[in-house]
Amino acid sequence: MEKATFGAGCFWCLEAAAQTVDGVTSAVSGFMGGQRPDPTYEQVCRGDTGHAEVVQITFDPARVSYETLLGLFWKIHDPTQLHRQGADIGPQYRSVIFYHTPAQQQAAARSRDEQNRSGAHARPVVTAIEAAGPFYPAGPEHQNYYRRNPQQAYCRLVIRPKLEKLKRPTAPAD
Numbered sequence: 001m002e003k004a005t006f007g008a009g010c011f012w013c014l015e016a017a018a019q020t021v022d023g024v025t026s027a028v029s030g031f032m033g034g035q036r037p038d039p040t041y042e043q044v045c046r047g048d049t050g051h052a053e054v055v056q057i058t059f060d061p062a063r064v065s066y067e068t069l070l071g072l073f074w075k076i077h078d079p080t081q082l083h084r085q086g087a088d089i090g091p092q093y094r095s096v097i098f099y100h101t102p103a104q105q106q107a108a109a110r111s112r113d114e115q116n117r118s119g120a121h122a123r124p125v126v127t128a129i130e131a132a133g134p135f136y137p138a139g140p141e142h143q144n145y146y147r148r149n150p151q152q153a154y155c156r157l158v159i160r161p162k163l164e165k166l167k168r169p170t171a172p173a174d
Contacts, residue, residue, distance in 0.1 A: 001025065002061050004069045005032055005098040005132050007052035008077035009085025014055040016146035016159050017076050020168040023064030028056045029145070030137040032098055038136055047090040054098065056135050066104055070111045073097065075166055079115065080123040086158065095125075098132040105129060 008014045011029035018027035031039055034050030044051045057069060077085050079095045097112075099105040108129045115125045137143070146159050150171070163170045 001058050002066070003100050003132075004057045004059060004066060004104070005054050005100070005135065006057070006069075006073045007033070007054040007094055007096040007098070008073055009053070009093045009095075010088050010158070011053040011055050011138065011142070012145040012154070013159050013162050014073070014076050015144070017072055017163060017166055017168055018055055018057050018069070019147070020163070021059075021064055021069070021072065023060045023062075024057055025060060026058040028137050029142045030054055030056060030135055032056075032133055032135050033096060033130060037134070041138055041142065044092050045090075047092055049092075051092060051136070052094050052096050053092050054096070054135070066107055067111065070097070070108065072166070074111070074115055076162055079125045079127045080121050082126050095127040097127060097129045099129060100132045105131075
């Protein structure tokens with residue numbers, strides 16, 4: 001098993017999408033990239049811990065490639081926004097790839113360069129690529145959020161349309 005860690009705005013969106021990928025064995029919402037050890041959700045929301053909301057994905061590379069996960073990452077959010085995804089504003093919502101190996105670092109850089117060359121975005125991609133550091137899981141109320149709350153307004157209005165755009169199942173799996 002390998003790990004991939006991405007920040008793409010609110011972690012609930014990426015978590016929901018990653019959970020639909022064959023070969024992903026877990027997708028855990030949490031925080032990475034800041035200075036404060038073991039931050040709370042409230043501390044990260046204030047925007048002064050340096051942490052980004054992230055999803056740490058555990059995957060079987062024999063079933064899904066890191067490059068496939070990068071493709072999902074690029075599609076689930078707007079990588080041209082520095083500290084914003086939709087109505088979510090602040091450095092905790094930044095677009096960032098945290099690499100766990102030199103091979104992931106190289107793949108992420110290649111992928112970001114391809115995104116910039118592709119013409120898929122009206123503005124330059126601002127996604128940071130940083131070495132993975134300590135991962136701090138968010139509280140249990142933030143895990144499996146879409147699966148547990150499919151009728152909640154954020155799930156219906158933000159997450160479900162992203163899953164539809166990705167052609168992913170919108171009915172939460174049990």
